[in-house]
Amino acid sequence: MREVAIIGCGMTKFGRRGDRSLIDLMVEASVKAIEHAGIDKKRIDALYAASMLCGELTHQTAIASALADELGILPAAAERLENGPASGGSAVKNAFLAVASGLYDFVLVTGGEKMRHVAGDVITDLLATMSHPTAEYIHGVTLPSLAAMFARLYMKKYGVTRKHLALVAVKNHANALKNPYAHIHRPLTIEGIYSAPEAEVNNPVVADPLRLFDFCPVTDGAASVLLCPAEKAREFCDTIVVISGIGHATDTLAVHEREDPTILKAVRLSAEMAFKMAKTSPKDIDVVELHDAFTILEIAESEDAGFFEKGTGHKALEEGVTALDGDLPINPSGGLKARGHPVGATGVAQLVELTWQLRGEAGKRQVEGAEQAFSCNLGGFGNNVVSFVLKRVR
Amino acid sequence: MREVAIIGCGMTKFGRRGDRSLIDLMVEASVKAIEHAGIDKKRIDALYAASMLCGELTHQTAIASALADELGILPAAAERLENGPASGGSAVKNAFLAVASGLYDFVLVTGGEKMRHVAGDVITDLLATMSHPTAEYIHGVTLPSLAAMFARLYMKKYGVTRKHLALVAVKNHANALKNPYAHIHRPLTIEGIYSAPEAEVNNPVVADPLRLFDFCPVTDGAASVLLCPAEKAREFCDTIVVISGIGHATDTLAVHEREDPTILKAVRLSAEMAFKMAKTSPKDIDVVELHDAFTILEIAESEDAGFFEKGTGHKALEEGVTALDGDLPINPSGGLKARGHPVGATGVAQLVELTWQLRGEAGKRQVEGAEQAFSCNLGGFGNNVVSFVLKRVR
Numbered sequence: 150m151r152e153v154a155i156i157g158c159g160m161t162k163f164g165r166r167g168d169r170s171l172i173d174l175m176v177e178a179s180v181k182a183i184e185h186a187g188i189d190k191k192r193i194d195a196l197y198a199a200s201m202l203c204g205e206l207t208h209q210t211a212i213a214s215a216l217a218d219e220l221g222i223l224p225a226a227a228e229r230l231e232n233g234p235a236s237g238g239s240a241v242k243n244a245f246l247a248v249a250s251g252l253y254d255f256v257l258v259t260g261g262e263k264m265r266h267v268a269g270d271v272i273t274d275l276l277a278t279m280s281h282p283t284a285e286y287i288h289g290v291t292l293p294s295l296a297a298m299f300a301r302l303y304m305k306k307y308g309v310t311r312k313h314l315a316l317v318a319v320k321n322h323a324n325a326l327k328n329p330y331a332h333i334h335r336p337l338t339i340e341g342i343y344s345a346p347e348a349e350v351n352n353p354v355v356a357d358p359l360r361l362f363d364f365c366p367v368t369d370g371a372a373s374v375l376l377c378p379a380e381k382a383r384e385f386c387d388t389i390v391v392i393s394g395i396g397h398a399t400d401t402l403a404v405h406e407r408e409d410p411t412i413l414k415a416v417r418l419s420a421e422m423a424f425k426m427a428k429t430s431p432k433d434i435d436v437v438e439l440h441d442a443f444t445i446l447e448i449a450e451s452e453d454a455g456f457f458e459k460g461t462g463h464k465a466l467e468e469g470v471t472a473l474d475g476d477l478p479i480n481p482s483g484g485l486k487a488r489g490h491p492v493g494a495t496g497v498a499q500l501v502e503l504t505w506q507l508r509g510e511a512g513k514r515q516v517e518g519a520e521q522a523f524s525c526n527l528g529g530f531g532n533n534v535v536s537f538v539l540k541r542v543r
Numbered sequence: 544m545r546e547v548a549i550i551g552c553g554m555t556k557f558g559r560r561g562d563r564s565l566i567d568l569m570v571e572a573s574v575k576a577i578e579h580a581g582i583d584k585k586r587i588d589a590l591y592a593a594s595m596l597c598g599e600l601t602h603q604t605a606i607a608s609a610l611a612d613e614l615g616i617l618p619a620a621a622e623r624l625e626n627g628p629a630s631g632g633s634a635v636k637n638a639f640l641a642v643a644s645g646l647y648d649f650v651l652v653t654g655g656e657k658m659r660h661v662a663g664d665v666i667t668d669l670l671a672t673m674s675h676p677t678a679e680y681i682h683g684v685t686l687p688s689l690a691a692m693f694a695r696l697y698m699k700k701y702g703v704t705r706k707h708l709a710l711v712a713v714k715n716h717a718n719a720l721k722n723p724y725a726h727i728h729r730p731l732t733i734e735g736i737y738s739a740p741e742a743e744v745n746n747p748v749v750a751d752p753l754r755l756f757d758f759c760p761v762t763d764g765a766a767s768v769l770l771c772p773a774e775k776a777r778e779f780c781d782t783i784v785v786i787s788g789i790g791h792a793t794d795t796l797a798v799h800e801r802e803d804p805t806i807l808k809a810v811r812l813s814a815e816m817a818f819k820m821a822k823t824s825p826k827d828i829d830v831v832e833l834h835d836a837f838t839i840l841e842i843a844e845s846e847d848a849g850f851f852e853k854g855t856g857h858k859a860l861e862e863g864v865t866a867l868d869g870d871l872p873i874n875p876s877g878g879l880k881a882r883g884h885p886v887g888a889t890g891v892a893q894l895v896e897l898t899w900q901l902r903g904e905a906g907k908r909q910v911e912g913a914e915q916a917f918s919c920n921l922g923g924f925g926n927n928v929v930s931f932v933l934k935r936v937r
Contacts, residue, residue, distance in 0.1 A: 166877070170676075200583075209673075210673045213625065214793055214923050217927075227927060228633040230622055231622075231623045232607060233604060243637045247640055249644045250644035252789075275598075278604045279605035282602075368855070373937070398618040399608055399620065403613055448561055512592075528605055533622075
């Protein structure tokens with residue numbers, strides 16, 4: 150298997166993007182990645198597009214063909230990956246394999262989603278189509294309701310409190326203030342969303358015990374990375390970042406079928422695979438992007454990915470270990486919580502952030518001297534997980 | 544790159560399958576492929592699912608997760624490929640790369656579509672969402688109307704007549720009679736659909752010059768192949784079939800932007816790539832499956848894939864060269880025209896048929912002594928094409 154480098158990254162401003170179509174957003178992110186690499190686009194052999202809901206939300210299918218055409222990279226091979234909210238991770242994984250196998254040299258991966266033009270209840274319903282059709286969906290289960298039940302179990306079993314959940318939001322909103330691409334630029338305080346008398350109003354219940362600021366926003370946006378064999382990367386960058394590990398695992402679709410629903414087994418397995426392939430371990434990771442679609446997920450994933458003992462993630466959070474200036478910054482970008490979660494873009498956006506971090510290009514949120522990074526992209530409610538380890542090699 | 548073999552194949556009966564859900568159909572095809580290989584399913588490392596419209600037509604997304612769970616192959620990696628009607632070809636290509644790269648050993652690919660439960664105009668509209676959104680779709684273009692314009696140009700330029708189109712239908716319906724999995728088991732005669740007085744009634748105009756029997760049916764069904772490194776294939780089969788070549792290329796999304804719209808450039812390029820990778824040429828191919836969603840496409844593809852000079856495919860057809868007992872049987876399965884076209888299943892079903900042919904397991908439609916085979920799977924109206932060469936190696 151050839152070693153594979155990320156030589157270019159790009160993303161759109163995440164947020165309400167009523168001014169742009171899905172393809173427009175994906176073109177913008179792609180062009181930025183191409184320009185970041187400084188490559189002649191004619192050299193691109195293939196395009197992997199990621200989107201969960203392009204057909205349902207924008208009435209356009211086969212978007213990889215459309216994007217290749219708009220970018221002027223014909224006759225590059227093109228296809229779309231859909232893997233729920235892990236569509237971006239899946240696209241990068243398959244693009245990696247296309248380069249690692251030797252079939253292609255230069256492969257663009259662009260994930261995007263356009264969601265804000267549709268009513269919220271439609272989005273909630275469409276996202277729920279990834280749940281179990283007869284054991285969950287048909288009974289009215291939504292992703293927020295699964296997250297609420299998961300949070301309740303977690304709080305009971307490990308002593309996590311509502312304050313800990315609020316701390317995730319406060320941290321990630323603070324990080325997002327330093328990220329010009331983030332959807333939400335709004336400082337939060339623990340008083341404002343948790344302890345002050347007006348907190349109940351500021352932060353109302355959505356699905357008890359989860360409140361408004363426990364949820365990621367609905368976001369439009371796109372993100373893009375350009376891959377090539379590491380041996381060819383020197384032509385494009387001084388600092389070379391490689392994908393040193395990939396892990397991918399599944400768990401039961403229905404959450405209630407898991408032996409212990411508080412354990413995200415697919416996170417555990419995929420992280421173990423990624424660390425093994427990268428010949429490294431959680432203790433050697435300098436910066437992390439986790440899939441915090443709900444605040445509780447950041448805490449759970451930080452444990453199941455191997456960074457903290459099970460049941461202690463909330464303590465590390467409370468002690469500031471996962472803050473931008475802590476020992477293990479988690480979600481310096483602001484995470485799904487505040488950078489936003491254009492579903493198909495997220496897995497790619499995580500790698501954009503981490504590549505910038507490893508190249509020292511992360512601006513005000515730079516984690517100094519970061520050499521190895523980890524990301525974890527969840528499809529479904531933890532039932533399909535793609536994890537990556539990135540490494541600065543020179 | 545490791546050599547990759549197809550060690551198991553399975554498919555459902557294609558047709559109206561109101562008795563089964565999409566996942567049911569995909570499970571059935573998958574289990575047949577697993578049983579055909581005779582492998583313990585616990586050894587499966589990954590699943591690639593293919594479907595163009597599962598979200599739109601069955602209100603279920605992230606179907607790869609659901610299928611992995613239903614099959615009991617957790618924690619196998621799982622993801623879905625969507626590439627319009629070339630979704631199946633794209634899924635096999637990426638599964639191939641996963642094995643060729645060395646990441647996985649045993650990879651299942653299952654394509655499926657459930658379409659018959661929805662009104663025909665909804666299907667026509669959803670299929671049109673793969674056309675150019677502002678240059679075609681918004682003006683009312685549908686795939687049948689594109690095919691009609693393409694056929695008209697083709698007839699004018701190369702002397703193809705309506706009789707030639709009818710001959711494709713007659714041939715493929717005859718082949719499908721020998722295929723128990725085919726959707727349509729209905730013999731056609733050239734008199735009945737073309738020359739007899741009642742032919743105008745039997746075969747009415749749909750999009751002039753195309754008539755009812757120029758179109759593939761709307762079909763439910765699924766197909767599955769199991770891949771592994773060729774070096775491990777001996778454990779599962781006496782006759783080993785390998786994927787010796789893959790080609791994948793794109794063309795302009797809008798058909799009118801092509802220099803000569805009668806040339807399927809992406810078919811040409813992808814076929815050239817596949818033949819080059821397989822170190823073979825069209826003259827050494829013994830059996831072929833083409834993407835005859837419309838009769839005219841079989842003729843055009845037979846030329847652009849390199850089997851006949853441009854403008855002579857209809858003559859080869861007329862002379863019986865492409866008949867089951869001809870020198871180069873095309874669509875022995877009945878093709879999309881009569882086996883049916885469950886969109887996401889088609890690219891996989893083509894490889895199922897060709898593997899059976901190369902293993903001598905094709906029953907009454909067996910092409911004796913076939914050693915090399917070729918398939919071509921079109922996404923969009925010829926703008927995204929995945930081609931394969933298969934070879935019997937021992």
